[in-house]
Amino acid sequence: METARQLWQERFDASKLRDADFQTMSGIPVEPVYGPSDGEFPGEYPYTRGPYSSMYRSKLWTMRMFAGFGTADDTNSRFKEIIASGGDGLSTAFDMPTLLGIDSDDPMSLGEVGRCGVAVDSMADMEDLYEGIDLGQITTSMTINSPAAVIFAMFVAQAEKAGIPRSRLGGTLQNDILKEYQAQKEFVFPPRQSMRLVRDTIEFAAAEMPRWHSISISGYHIREAGSTAAEELAFTLANGFAYVELAMKAGLDVDAFAPRLSFFFNAHIDFFEEIAKYRAARRIWARWMKERYGAKSERSMQLRFHTQTAGVSLTAQQPEVNIVRTAIEALAGVLGGTQSLHTNSMDEALALPSDRAARIALRTQQVIAHETNVANVADPLGGSHYVEELTDTMEQRANELFDYLDELGKGSMLEGVISGIEENWFQGRIADSAYELERSFNAGRRTIVGVSEFTEGNEEDQIDLLRITGEDEARQRKRLHRVREDRDQNAVDIALARIRTDAADSSTNLMPALIDASKVYATLGEMMSTLEDNFGRHVEVPVI
Amino acid sequence: MSERILVAKVGLDGHDRGVKVVARILRDAGYEVIYTGLFQTPETVAAAAVDEDVDAIGLSMLSGAHLTLAPLVVEAIRERGAEIPVIVGGIVPDHDLDELKSAGIAAVLTPGTSSGEIAQTVASVLAARSNLQ
Structure with a gap:
């Protein structure tokens, strides 16, 4: 009988490694992973320690910077800058009218066009947005939900017009409508009708676009809206189970679409809790996919995720200090084994990021990737008594919430989640948690540097901000x-x-x-x- | 009878964490609070404010549309012959503060404002209003 280590070693030996020296700064050689031979290993079920056996030794995380503002031309230039400064994936932010599926000349769009992201009204804007960018090479992520099917259709149409067949397109559609009702609140159609569009995109991508991730199941917005870490974990995975049941109900084999599901989590400022959250997420997903949904393919059980640092942790006061917060949060994402990462810019409590602020945010990731050596060892905190226990606690807390939803849906997570939305259960819990946190700040039980304490310097000159004009x-x-x-x-x-x-x-x-x-x-x-x-x-x- | 505050979201901005937290802060401070829900227009906010006979309006704005939409709310209230102070809370850069003030916005609350400061600002806006009347 082979030990767990031997099983892992065989797979590790078969992996292609990137060209780098895997040793400490002082020349001490380091192993790809540490732990007892009969313990858990990355790339092995239930993947607590990472989805792949070689993790960042094969490939660093994708530095995927979210950008979008003004017209398609403006954003196209920002994309080209990101690619030129070493970013290796694009992530498109759309403006509010686009997110809600209305045109720029709709009366409700007044004052909102191109403010929070790029305005897309028709395929003509898509053509300008990705002009000169090889979509057969670089992967693209699009943060769009209610109108996701329509925007996805425009994206496919423009790429084909530019001569790139849909089968070569790689990227991710956020397309996570459930969290819109729960947290982000950019909804249009009622939940059940929206889920039909989600089903259509999953089916379409499963049949025609092997490189495409049809949904990015997002806890980010749930957390930003005020949930706790355990609620972010549980609600996100519950939504994931709902999409799995939706696609299975449509007749798809679980292993035909589950490998295309990806996740998106927040990296908040409580360092170890975040790392425990990512570890618990991988373990829970693997167990549910195997035991409840009968997945056979490992890819279906391996939870892969994107991370973004916490927008809500940024302060308007002394904005440069946000660079530090973002660095710590990004490090939690990396030590938690993220597959891609967006780092927020220091000025985002004040405005959309300036070029300079966005560059510093990317540089923060590059420092973590190339200077600190933290990417040499998979799950470096695995085995820490504290982190292991916190991981178990996260899993328990999530299980309690799953039990509630499963009962609400009478054995169907899909029904449980939709009922939870219709009954305002998610919305109420998130609002309660947000208020609880606010009360703890005001009771002086939590400190925010530059806000509740250490405010000297708050009156100094502000940094230069990006201005978007009418x-x-x-x-x-x-x-x-x-x-x-x-x-x-x-x-x-x-x-x-x-x-x-x-x-x-x-x-x-x-x-x-x-x-x-x-x-x-x-x-x-x-x-x-x-x-x-x-x-x-x-x-x-x-x-x- | 306690004073009434309408808290509102105008335009397409779905970020409702702040507005809900502020609503609860004001309720705890002893005000009667009414929340409009999402996706209101300047007209629906003004109409609700007049119908409900509120003493002040809090507008939550995090999408960058404050310079366009906040002045329209003030105008819509005036068109109804009412004088109800409007307070804006959200992501508002310093360089927009003067323009909002001259458009008739009574106060602007930016990120990091404590519960105490929020309640205090509302109290002083209401006090200034009753001095005028």
């Missing part, structure tokens, strides 16, 4: 009007009519109709309102 909004409206004038309106009408027909039949996959409509420059707002005619609109009952 000109971008006017420019984007003009671009949109030009698109409407130049396109073949008859073709648009036919394409929208087909979306209407396909939407009415819930067994039809909407992706082909959405791609065809994108190709003739139907706008985001036109496609979304056509869908809304059939799906209706979600209205949240506000609770405080």
Whole structure:
């Protein structure tokens, strides 16, 4: 009988390693992983210590910086800068109107165009956004949810127009609608109708796009909205189980789509708790996929995740101190074994990041990757009594929340999660946790440097901030009007009519109709309102 | 009877952590608090404020649209012949403060403001208002 170490060693020996010296600064050689021979190892079920046997010895995490502002041209330049300064994946931030599926000339878009991200109204904007970037090489992530199917269709349509077949496109669509109702609140259609669109994108990607991740199940926003670490862990994984059940219900084999699911977690400031959270997430996912959903493929059981440092931990006071917070949070993500990472810029409690602030944020990752040697050893904190116990506690806390949802859904996590949304259970818990944390700050039980204490220096000159003018909004409206004038309106009408027909039949996959409509420059707002005619609109009952 | 505060989200900004926390802070400070829910327009906020006869409005704005939308809320209230002070809370850079003040915004609360400071600001805005009346 081979020991766990031997099993791991065989796989490790078969892995390709990157070209680097794996030793300390003083020349002491270091092993790829440490621990007893009969203990857990990375790349071995249940993957507590990492999804791959060689972890960062084969490949460092992807430094995926989230960017988007103004018009598609502006963001295209920022993308090219990111690639030139060594970023190796793109991540697209869309503005509020795009996130809510309305056009830049909609009255509700007033003042919001290009503010929080890039404005995309039609395939014409997608063409400008990725102009000169080889989408067959660089992977792209798109943070979009309610209109995810439509934006995805525009992305595929523009890439094919540029000569890159859909099968070569690599990247991630966030497409996690459940957390929108729970936390992020950029919803359009009611939950059950939205889940049909999610099913369509999963099916489409499973059939036609082998390099594409159809959902990034996101705890980030749940945490930013105020949840605890254990709630972030539990709600995110519960949403993941819901998507798995959705796809299985649609007749897909679990191993045909589960390897394409990826996760997205927050890296908050409580260093060890965050690391324990990532370790527990991998273990829970592996167990559920194997035991509850009958996955056979290892890829289905290996939880892979993106990390972003915590926006809410940033302060407007003494913004340079945010560089330190971000570095510590990023380090937690790396020691927790993240596959990709976005580091926030120091100025984000004040505005969208300036070029300089965004560059420093990327440099922070590069220091961790190339100077500290922390990437030499997988799960370096595994075996620490503290971290192991905290990992177990995280798992227990999450299990209690799963039990509640499983009961609510009478044995279905899909039903449990949707009911939890409809009953405001998630929303209420997140708001309670946010208020509890605020009270602990105000009771003086927690210190924030530069805010509750150590405020000398708060009055000094502020750093230079990025300014977005109303000109971008006017420019984007003009671009949109030009698109409407130049396109073949008859073709648009036919394409929208087909979306209407396909939407009415819930067994039809909407992706082909959405791609065809994108190709003739139907706008985001036109496609979304056509869908809304059939799906209706979600209205949240506000609770405080 | 306690004073009434309307807290509101205008425009497309879905970030509602702050508005909910502030609503509870004000409720704990003894105010009666009404929350509009998400995705309101300047007109719906003004109408709710007048209908509910509130003493002040708190606008939560984290998407960068404050310079466009906050002045429209003030205008919409004035158009209804009312004088209700509007306080903005959220991500507002220093260089926008003067423009908001001259558009008639009574106070701006930025990240890091404590519960105590929030309650204090509301109290002094309400005091200034009753001095005028």
